[in-house]
Amino acid sequence: MVEKQLKDRIIETALTLFEKYGYHGVTVDRIVAECGASKGGFYHNFKSKDELLYHIHDVFITYVLNKAQEAYVKYKTPTKRLCAIIRSFVKVFHIYKPHITVFNQEAAYLKPEYAEKINEKREQYKQIIFQVLREGIEAKQFRTEVPVEIAGLSIIGMVNWMYKWYKPDGPMSIEQIAAAFNDLILHSLLTEEAKRDEDVSSFLLSHVGDK
Amino acid sequence: MVEKQLKDRIIETALTLFEKYGYHGVTVDRIVAECGASKGGFYHNFKSKDELLYHIHDVFITYVLNKAQEAYVKYKTPTKRLCAIIRSFVKVFHIYKPHITVFNQEAAYLKPEYAEKINEKREQYKQIIFQVLREGIEAKQFRTEVPVEIAGLSIIGMVNWMYKWYKPDGPMSIEQIAAAFNDLILHSLLTEEAKRDEDVSSFLLSHVGDK
DNA sequence: GCGTACAGACCAACTAGTCGGTTTGAAACA
DNA sequence: TGTTTCAAACCGACTAGTTGGTCTGTACGC
Numbered sequence: 002m003v004e005k006q007l008k009d010r011i012i013e014t015a016l017t018l019f020e021k022y023g024y025h026g027v028t029v030d031r032i033v034a035e036c037g038a039s040k041g042g043f044y045h046n047f048k049s050k051d052e053l054l055y056h057i058h059d060v061f062i063t064y065v066l067n068k069a070q071e072a073y074v075k076y077k078t079p080t081k082r083l084c085a086i087i088r089s090f091v092k093v094f095h096i097y098k099p100h101i102t103v104f105n106q107e108a109a110y111l112k113p114e115y116a117e118k119i120n121e122k123r124e125q126y127k128q129i130i131f132q133v134l135r136e137g138i139e140a141k142q143f144r145t146e147v148p149v150e151i152a153g154l155s156i157i158g159m160v161n162w163m164y165k166w167y168k169p170d171g172p173m174s175i176e177q178i179a180a181a182f183n184d185l186i187l188h189s190l191l192t193e194e195a196k197r198d199e200d201v202s203s204f205l206l207s208h209v210g211d212k
Numbered sequence: 213m214v215e216k217q218l219k220d221r222i223i224e225t226a227l228t229l230f231e232k233y234g235y236h237g238v239t240v241d242r243i244v245a246e247c248g249a250s251k252g253g254f255y256h257n258f259k260s261k262d263e264l265l266y267h268i269h270d271v272f273i274t275y276v277l278n279k280a281q282e283a284y285v286k287y288k289t290p291t292k293r294l295c296a297i298i299r300s301f302v303k304v305f306h307i308y309k310p311h312i313t314v315f316n317q318e319a320a321y322l323k324p325e326y327a328e329k330i331n332e333k334r335e336q337y338k339q340i341i342f343q344v345l346r347e348g349i350e351a352k353q354f355r356t357e358v359p360v361e362i363a364g365l366s367i368i369g370m371v372n373w374m375y376k377w378y379k380p381d382g383p384m385s386i387e388q389i390a391a392a393f394n395d396l397i398l399h400s401l402l403t404e405e406a407k408r409d410e411d412v413s414s415f416l417l418s419h420v421g422d423k
Numbered sequence: 424g425c426g427t428a429c430a431g432a433c434c435a436a437c438t439a440g441t442c443g444g445t446t447t448g449a450a451a452c453a
Numbered sequence: 454t455g456t457t458t459c460a461a462a463c464c465g466a467c468t469a470g471t472t473g474g475t476c477t478g479t480a481c482g483c
Binding site: 007038039040041042043045046 | 427428429430431432
Binding site: 218249250251252253254256257 | 461462464465466
């Protein structure tokens with residue numbers, strides 16, 4: 002079996018520490034000490050501490066953006082697309098919670114050239130959500146009164162906020178949480194008609210409860 | 213007319229800078245330079261930079277907690293209470309956006325003794341929301357399938373997330389944003405019956421649109 | 424012998440906080 | 454009203470500790 006590379010060990014250790022103490026609460030010396038490496042080893046793998054921060058950001062946003070794009074392509078109706086995107090978004094917390102914590106807390110400290118790249122992907126993600134919402138309204142599945150931007154940002158906000166409270170060993174599984182989110186979000190968006198649609202109502206908790 | 217006190221000038225300047233560059237991106241020297249004060253003046257008014265950070269946190273959370281408590285006392289039904297709380301929450305952004313940005317970004321850097329005090333109030337706020345949701349379910353206004361904790365944290369998350377996108381001079385007024393939030397949230401919570409209730413439906417956008 | 428991967432002592436810059444000193448303003452006194 | 458007093462408010466040069474980053478050296482695979 003291949004030994005775990007130093008770079009990965011550094012990232013892993015850094016994530017654990019950043020999540021607990023914040024980017025500025027952790028020194029490079031501490032990171033290398035805690036994973037049995039050295040200053041030299043660190044700066045051999047990263048140009049700077051900032052680059053490590055960027056790397057963490059990039060891994061997460063790239064992954065979640067891909068997942069959303071995949072979901073968009075895989076499904077054909079706005080409701081299914083939205084639910085799949087949200088479900089994938091929620092499920093990322095299972096793997097990448099420390100990344101997301103860093104992403105949401107420390108983005109302000111990214112150096113401009115890094116921040117730009119990250120913002121581009123962040124913007125793309127937002128636009129996918131907005132797009133699906135517009136399509137849903139267009140298709141008369143979502144209520145016409147729904148303000149696309151506010152609804153979209155609310156969805157992003159409520160899911161992202163999980164980084165403040167989600168515990169992998171909490172009482173609810175990640176799938177249950179995703180289902181709960183989808184139920185709340187669909188109820189806030191769907192027209193009365195659409196709720197009666199069988200294809201759609203499978204995402205609502207009331208019907209899960211019925212079985 | 214009384215000259216604005218130094219302490220207030222320091223806080224104001226610090227907030228502007230913290231919002232833009234983050235707590236760790238701003239030095240005490242920079243703060244005092246930018247508001248025409250001195251190191252001595254700063255440390256005469258604050259025990260430490262950490263105390264300034266705490267002060268900013270406390271001003272916001274104390275204010276918003278009071279507002280929620282007032283709203284809870286003033287209204288008597290779960291729906292009205294919830295809408296009033298959310299409305300007050302959203303409206304705080306009008307006055308305290310820099311505070312809230314700092315509150316949401318830098319809380320991790322509060323020293324333990326300060327963090328404890330803040331967390332207590334933060335917890336109280338959460339409990340008020342949970343309480344109203346439980347009352348709403350109890351009173352059959354909110355759907356029984358709604359998971360109180362997830363719904364409550366979603367509400368807190370979607371509103372708090374405003375600090376990432378709200379611009380005081382944006383296209384929507386703060387009142388419109390509050391109304392949009394209330395519409396989304398109520399649609400996700402209310403039973404079909406409750407939506408037909410006149411007292412309740414006044415908080416829904418579809419009826420605002422009707423007029 | 425040569426490049427890649429890493430070690431660890433070292434450095435230069437930065438920054439929170441200090442400390443002796445000065446200003447101010449209002450009360451106490453003459 | 455003019456003067457003294459004294460504490461609180463404020464100033465700014467200085468310091469001590471910290472921290473990101475460098476540089477020289479070494480071990481090892483090819």
